[in-house]
Amino acid sequence: MKITDFIANSIDRLPKGYIFTYADLTDEVNKKEAVIKALNRMAQAGKIAKLSKGKYYKPEKTVFGNLQPEQKQVVKDLLEEDGKVTGYLTGLSMFNKLGLTTQVSNTIQIGKNQTRPRFKRERYTVSFIKQKNTITRENIPLLQILDAIRYIKKIPDTSMEQICKRFLAILTSLSPKEKKTLIRLALKYPPATRALLGAMLDQMQAKDLTAPLFQSLNPITQYNILGISKVLSTSERWNIV
Structure with missing residues (x-):
């Protein structure tokens, strides 16, 4: 089988x-150059798309484009x-x-134990x-x-009230173990994340679970998250203002 046919069948x-x-x-190794040339020809012909140097994909075509x-x-x-998880979206x-x-x-953020500078x-x-x-x-x-x-203040195009209600729905869907x-x-x-999570769990009548969070916080520190008190009646206990 020709290398071009082999690649086309593999991509299919x-x-x-x-x-x-x-x-x-x-x-x-001896087929590397031939495969790369064939992939570049397929990309130029529009059969596959090139994401970046050495990276290709088979695009899904719609009436609005790929x-x-x-x-x-x-x-x-x-x-x-090597098959081990090292990061997550x-x-x-x-x-x-x-x-x-x-x-x-258009920004992809990745959580990792070891970070690196941002890039395009x-x-x-x-x-x-x-x-x-x-x-x-x-x-x-x-x-x-x-x-x-943690990054609740950076969530775009919505109100704090809507965000908080959505978080309550997400947390309600979790099992007791979760x-x-x-x-x-x-x-x-960070403390502000712990305080906000604690306030939301308290709102869900899960106060019996939140003792570790409450005890981890400085009792005189306040957390400024505007609009939360409209949804969470428990915000005052957690020093959220």
Whole structure:
């Protein structure tokens, strides 16, 4: 089989929007140059799209043009290393998916234990948020919630009242075990995040769970989050003004 036919058949089996490199198509060193040339020819012909140097994808075509790959695909090399999770989408990347805003950001934020300077990748700006907890596949959804609470003031195109109501719905959907894990993870977050999480859990009548959060805070420190008191009757107990 010709190398071009082999590549075309291999790409046909990939899902639309999946980002790949020559290494995903062959591990034979002597075929590397031929594969790269074939991929570039296919990109020039419009059969595949080129995301950046050495990265390609099979675009999903619509009447409005080609769809961009999902953000997770764009940065998947930054989320895993040798099959181990090392990062996760968070912050601006998740506000829309969590139902906190209708806006979709061109900034991809990644939570990692070890961060690096921001950089550009195609049309996206990729930046990093320091995560002090160990990152696992299981706790990523909870870390994403905590990160969103931490950066609540940066959620665009919505009111604090709407945001808070959405957070209450998200927290209500968690199991008792997940709530306990969320609180344990929150202890490594800034005090304002812990206070706001505690106030929301208290509002949900989960006061029996929030003692670790309450005890971790300085009783004389106040947290300025305008508009929260309209939704949370518990905000005063947590010194949120």
